[in-house]
Amino acid sequence: MRPWLVTAVTVGLLTVGTATAAAAEDQLVLDHGHIDAFAVSWDGSALDLQLREDVTGDHVPHAPEDVLLQVRSESALELPDPVPPSLEFLGQPGDTVYYLPQTQDPNLIWPGWSTEGIPGGVFTNPLRIQVTDVTGPGDVFLWQTGSFGESISVLGGGFQLPGTLSPNVGVHAHANWAFSEQGTYSFTVQASGDLAGGGTATSTARTYAFQVGEAAEPAPATTLSVTGLADHYHSGDVATLTAVQDPVTELDHYHWFTRAPGSDEWVIVPDVGGDEYSFTATARHNGLAIIARLYDHDHNVVAESEPVTVVVDDHGEPEPPEPATQDIEVTLPADTGALVVAVDPADRRVTMSDLELSATGDRLVSTGDLRTVTVTDTRSTAPGWVVSAQVGDFAGEAETLRGGSLGWTPVVAEQPAGAGVTAGQAVASGFTGGDGIAAASTLASAAPGSGIGTSRLGAGLVIEAPTSLTPGTYTGTITFTVI
Structure with a gap:
């Protein structure tokens, strides 16, 4: 177990923001090394908020949205019994938190902040780094450890995000932070400050992504197939086709479509919304192609089957005569109802x-x-x-x-x-x-x-x-x- 006493006196914070279960293809994943998560700078007319890292190079800048900050599973730490009084805000004895220390562990990311990109005399101290819209499966805690092991707030009071940091110009800092649960966390960050000549400057709001523990593998895509098709049918046979999901989901809304021989157009089968489609074969069904589509709750297509083709072969026997039929029609006028x-x-x-x-x-x-x-x-x-x-x-x-x-x-x-x-x-x-x-x-x-x-x-x-x-x-x- 790592010692709780951290002797460094610098103060810092890791920011977290919107992340998916797995990183996007063009998203840089950082799981170790020095990171200035909040790198605040001044270009002469506006404040800018970036993420800078020393993992792929020296102070390499990135848009925060292009980086996924990964806390490895080995950061897990079980709270001792008893929990030190200065750390009781983290939970009860035996609870597990995912802990990044104030001093660098080479196997973990070491996130902090920097206002070294702002020249002196432009702003009055302190600046403000506001962390808002914090979401995730658990709580996020940030604090500094003092020289005698006491916990010191870096948020102006309290240890849990959301909150506001108040660094001076020219600061480079780090701190302890912990997450109470594994999973994806997100929050929005914005920097601001009061100009020495009057007025206020505010950066664009940025989002940060943080994955605690290993990201969950995305669920495999569902495929759809049609079963129950016979090698051939005789006129008058009842054909019953079934749409089969692999893997099976909770979705149960289907539509069936047919395509006549020589046509490129798929036509919906009316009044069929389940996983089965039955019809009585006739000579006109010979060569008819059939597909099934599965829909989500917003009526988006989730999966589509490969076409199956119906074969009707009466072996030279004449088709049975068409039965005598009558059509029954009923209408609900558009302007009726109650x-x-x-x-x-x-x-x-x-x-x-x-x-x-x-x-x-x-x-x-x-x-x-x-x-x-x-x-x-x-x-x-x-x-x-x-x-x-x-x-x-x-x-x-x-x-x-x-x-x-x-x-x-x-x-x-x-x-x-x-x-x-x-x-x-x-x-x-x-x-x-x-x-x-x-x-x-x-x-x-x-x-x-x-x-x-x-x-x-x-x-x-x-x-x-x-x-x-x-x-x-x-x-x-x-x-x-x-x-």
Whole structure:
């Protein structure tokens, strides 16, 4: 285990930004050596933020987006028992962090910062390096170790990103930092400073990529094949073809296409969206080519099968006569449809919990759940809709509890894929002021162009009442409206 006491007194930071599971083909991967991750410079009119490294050469500059900073798996460090008090912010005994020390380890990257590219007298000290939009599977910690092993913040207080560094001009610095989980991390960095002659200069915001541990291998691409094709069919035989994924994914949306002999055009088979396609063979199917395509949730093609060709051979026998048929046609006019809000008549009573004294002792509190409210929109124009509700006062045997005592937190329990239904805002009980649900409040809504189909809505309910309320049962009615 590496010692926690680091005697160097320079301060620094590694920046991390957007990274993929594997580096892009044109992205430089650095997994060891000295790196000025934040290299701030002044060209006479503007601040610039670059990454400079001494791995492929001497102070080689790069756009931060062109570099993936790799922390090797051997940086893993198990926190001791007990964790030193100065490092308790990193976690509990036995937790693993991925640690880059303040002093250089030749087997790991040694990232820091530099403002040596800024001439004196241009800016007033200190400068600012702002680290924002930090994302990743865990937490990122940055700190300096003092001469006696104490942890010193480099962010103006605290040890966890996001935060702001405040270096002076002409600084070259390094620090400890640690990641709590393996994976890809990202954040945005921007440098700024106050000009000595007045005004402020700000660099372009840059993104940095950092991979902790080994990058996950991308999942193999799915291929699609069609099985079930017989060597040949006779007229009247039923052919059943099956689309097979390799490897199998959770996707299950397909379209089948046919191409007539001598044609270059693929025609979609209507009303077939699953992994099987069945048809009754006739002489006209002879030479018909068939493919299947697999689609993702955004209806993008994920995989396409190789064509298979149907052979129909009746061995010289005449084709059976065409059966007598009739076509049945039904139309749903474009301007028809309906918008309906409903509740189940057999499930329309909400039984709240008994009112009990709250933990604060200043009110009585009861909770419960709204019964399911169903909204169905079959209007082809999809103009959108809003479901709102309003409750009256709660009538009791001896007194009335005002409807404003009821508050809620709406939820969308179920909706069709892509329906775009959103829950309304939570409304607090009006116990300490306000109308609660006694004022019309939105349960859910769908913007124009969305909301088609059937959605099921609900809400968590809370009633807050004064401690002077007379014992008994109180009943109120909530009315739902859709427009």
